[in-house]
Amino acid sequence: RVKCDSENNGGETLLCGFQTSSVLSDSAREKTIFIHGKLDDQDAVVILEKTPIREDTLTDLFTGSRLKLEMRNDIYSTYWLQAPPHLNEIKTTVVCPATEKHVKKYQRQESFLVEESGTDYESITLPYIQRQSFSVQWVYNILEKKAEAERITYEDPDPEVGFVLLPDFKWDQKQVNDLYLIAIVHKRNIRSLRDLTSEHIPLLQNIFQRGKEAILKNFNLPASKLRVYLHYQPSYYHLHVHFTKLGYEAPGCGVERAHLLADVIQNLQSDPKYYKTRTLYFPLRADDGLLGKFKEAGRL
Amino acid sequence: RVKCDSENNGGETLLCGFQTSSVLSDSAREKTIFIHGKLDDQDAVVILEKTPIREDTLTDLFTGSRLKLEMRNDIYSTYWLQAPPHLNEIKTTVVCPATEKHVKKYQRQESFLVEESGTDYESITLPYIQRQSFSVQWVYNILEKKAEAERITYEDPDPEVGFVLLPDFKWDQKQVNDLYLIAIVHKRNIRSLRDLTSEHIPLLQNIFQRGKEAILKNFNLPASKLRVYLHYQPSYYHLHVHFTKLGYEAPGCGVERAHLLADVIQNLQSDPKYYKTRTLYFPLRADDGLLGKFKEAGRL
Numbered sequence: 001r002v003k004c005d006s007e008n009n010g011g012e013t014l015l016c017g018f019q020t021s022s023v024l025s026d027s028a029r030e031k032t033i034f035i036h037g038k039l040d041d042q043d044a045v046v047i048l049e050k051t052p053i054r055e056d057t058l059t060d061l062f063t064g065s066r067l068k069l070e071m072r073n074d075i076y077s078t079y080w081l082q083a084p085p086h087l088n089e090i091k092t093t094v095v096c097p098a099t100e101k102h103v104k105k106y107q108r109q110e111s112f113l114v115e116e117s118g119t120d121y122e123s124i125t126l127p128y129i130q131r132q133s134f135s136v137q138w139v140y141n142i143l144e145k146k147a148e149a150e151r152i153t154y155e156d157p158d159p160e161v162g163f164v165l166l167p168d169f170k171w172d173q174k175q176v177n178d179l180y181l182i183a184i185v186h187k188r189n190i191r192s193l194r195d196l197t198s199e200h201i202p203l204l205q206n207i208f209q210r211g212k213e214a215i216l217k218n219f220n221l222p223a224s225k226l227r228v229y230l231h232y233q234p235s236y237y238h239l240h241v242h243f244t245k246l247g248y249e250a251p252g253c254g255v256e257r258a259h260l261l262a263d264v265i266q267n268l269q270s271d272p273k274y275y276k277t278r279t280l281y282f283p284l285r286a287d288d289g290l291l292g293k294f295k296e297a298g299r300l
Numbered sequence: 301r302v303k304c305d306s307e308n309n310g311g312e313t314l315l316c317g318f319q320t321s322s323v324l325s326d327s328a329r330e331k332t333i334f335i336h337g338k339l340d341d342q343d344a345v346v347i348l349e350k351t352p353i354r355e356d357t358l359t360d361l362f363t364g365s366r367l368k369l370e371m372r373n374d375i376y377s378t379y380w381l382q383a384p385p386h387l388n389e390i391k392t393t394v395v396c397p398a399t400e401k402h403v404k405k406y407q408r409q410e411s412f413l414v415e416e417s418g419t420d421y422e423s424i425t426l427p428y429i430q431r432q433s434f435s436v437q438w439v440y441n442i443l444e445k446k447a448e449a450e451r452i453t454y455e456d457p458d459p460e461v462g463f464v465l466l467p468d469f470k471w472d473q474k475q476v477n478d479l480y481l482i483a484i485v486h487k488r489n490i491r492s493l494r495d496l497t498s499e500h501i502p503l504l505q506n507i508f509q510r511g512k513e514a515i516l517k518n519f520n521l522p523a524s525k526l527r528v529y530l531h532y533q534p535s536y537y538h539l540h541v542h543f544t545k546l547g548y549e550a551p552g553c554g555v556e557r558a559h560l561l562a563d564v565i566q567n568l569q570s571d572p573k574y575y576k577t578r579t580l581y582f583p584l585r586a587d588d589g590l591l592g593k594f595k596e597a598g599r600l
Binding site for chain 2: 013020031032062081095225279300
């Protein structure tokens, strides 16, 4: 039975016996690490996260710590600060015994940046998308009001330039700080950025203009507070546009995957085939079938 | 003169005398805090950031630490871990004497998305940059090896296409997960993306190619793991390129500020004046003088 439950006064030395098997994932930005290993012969996952720096401990921190100089240049200098342990704790979560599901849940998938020329799209990506025939039935359900009808924020029903605007699932709509809406076009068979040409400019301008107006009206957020963009690759192949609040670091708003709608419109205005001919860069996860196709083709 | 420069053996107790005036900003997610205060009667900004958790120290961390039980529920339990100080350092940056500009830079501020046409750049942004005449002396110190020479990862000394590659201050170089390097060009008087024309393609290609090679050689990270980009607006007006690890959500890698170097090169190849004529979008903080200029001009 679970020795992890540790009779040793509150588990003070519990982790001395922890045998690390592998790091499942970590984040240098968030100062977290997820570790898989053994605790008394049982599978366990240990999660460490450094604690936020608290204003009310600063005085004690500054007087009780030692600094080691690292670098000095002009008015800038950097140090390593060694703090008293009680002012610099690490939040520790132990899951024991852990199942395979726990291990998978915390495992990070590595990503690789793929370089896709116009030709690569035709010969690798497009056939892959077509073969997979990913279902977008759930998108059609929304467009036809068979599902989520009550969630719709705004609709322009025009079959050529119209769209449905609704909150993304990630947004709980409790606060505007992490506002996230999606505009889904009524027109079918535009799979992604790659299918766009100058003939779609009126559609894109309509989404840009009316989407911003609807968000101002419904959430009181002006255009200067919005980041409006497409993903490439998208997560489903029916054209849609993301509206997120500027300053909210929404997943997928990085330069390696997002394309500002305003840039897309300008690029199509000056070159009708911009997105047919350009080399586009995007990340793919290690377990993505499309990555396998790029590897087979010797493109990675 | 600057007592901050501290004769007290490498500044070991430098911060004992630090008087906090206010917390400029902090992030519970990133475990950072930016503090404004006084160091020996001089204005100073102190930045604290907890360090990422390193796999290679886990064994020592687990055997050398004490745990305090916080909560136990079924297979889940949480603890506070008190680590030996040398295994749990806090990266500390001191700016002293700090100007009002430094204080503003680190103060949390709302941002607004600005739309800058080629004409706006000429009539609003460029005159503003020229009037400010921001000092880039610290950049010249690096290029001339008067500072940080030992931090240089790679250099191509060519005056036309050469550059210096070195770790960004934000990166402690202890792990590759949050790799962040900056390539600073030797050529002077290229302020930003807006100054680039097709004549700079050899420079940009050289940075792209040799930068990637140097990172592969020094940090064993292939190009498919890198996000290589410029900022617009940049934080200083001497051309530089950011290299960060794909998957690391580096500050400023969002689509609203970052421009992939590969895209910049392609755009200049097809239109030598792409960045002179395009409307560019970027966020400006509420207290940014440039935002005031755009407001005055009725452009926001």
